[in-house]
């Protein structure tokens with residue numbers, strides 16, 4: 001990830017607080033709270049109002065929410081206390097996205113695949129609820145309480161103004177001046193992880209290619225290539241990190257012929273070393289090497305080189321001076337016009353003798 005997002009608090013965060021209440025105050029207390037009923041939500045009047053609306057409604061969304069919450073309550077009611085404690089640890093672990101990304105060994109992370117076989121029926125109900133929760137949240141009963149996801153996106157983009165996808169740095173993001181919006185990616189995929197599908201620390205706007213062409217349902221927290229399999233956790237960039245960092249990119253070519261460049265002629269190197277593990281995960285999840293190499297073989301890259309030639313031949317500006325201007329401009333605006341990639345590409349051209 002080239003740069004982190006700024007987290008933007010919003011009324012949509014209330015939805016995660018509703019889910020927290022349902023999990024801790026309703027499901028985890030089911031063993032001692034008797035039959036499922038609306039009074040179980042007395043401690044959260046807004047949520048109780050929503051549940052009451054669902055109870056008296058016969059539309060599909062109402063049935064989806066009320067039905068799942070009630071069925072899962074019934075299953076939690078029969079769980080031994082030790083199992084409830086373990087579910088609480090998994091819930092906390094899956095929702096602490098920052099520590100998941102940091103690969104904190106003390107964290108209890110759980111995918112559906114990790115839940116023990118005795119919880120198979122419960123696991124299926126949780127999967128059915130949490131995977132569809134995000135898609136069903138934009139309904140009237142919730143909108144009155146938490147707002148609309150389109151409004152969240154607008155507020156988010158007013159604070160996050162780079163205008164480029166932070167995962168690739170290549171694509172423009174739809175923003176305040178566009179009518180439609182980008183999709184939110186579930187960073188820890190909702191098909192794999194219970195409990196965090198409406199947690200906005202796990203929801204990140206991403207460009208269509210990053211979200212739907214490359215990442216899809218890849219799991220950033222586990223390395224699929226690790227032969228040990230049992231301990232193949234890995235670090236990954238936390239999308240809402242407070243600290244900033246600069247990813248260093250170096251591009252080298254094995255032949256000085258940009259007109260006939262193929263991806264096999266390009267070598268990419270990334271730094272700094274202190275972020276090696278996060279960078280490796282990022283490259284794997286978003287196929288960064290493939291996409292940056294493709295850009296180097298594109299018409300854009302040929303035009304970058306041509307601009308340097310024109311400035312020299314028609315205006316007498318030495319390539320070194322043009323490159324120097326680009327380096328200074330990249331330090332100011334690394335992601336405008338793919339400057340970070342253009343600079344690395346032209347520096348590589350200089351080293352191989354093309355300029």
Ligand SMILES: [Zn+2]
Nearest residue numbers: 165168207210
């Ligand atoms: Zn992207």
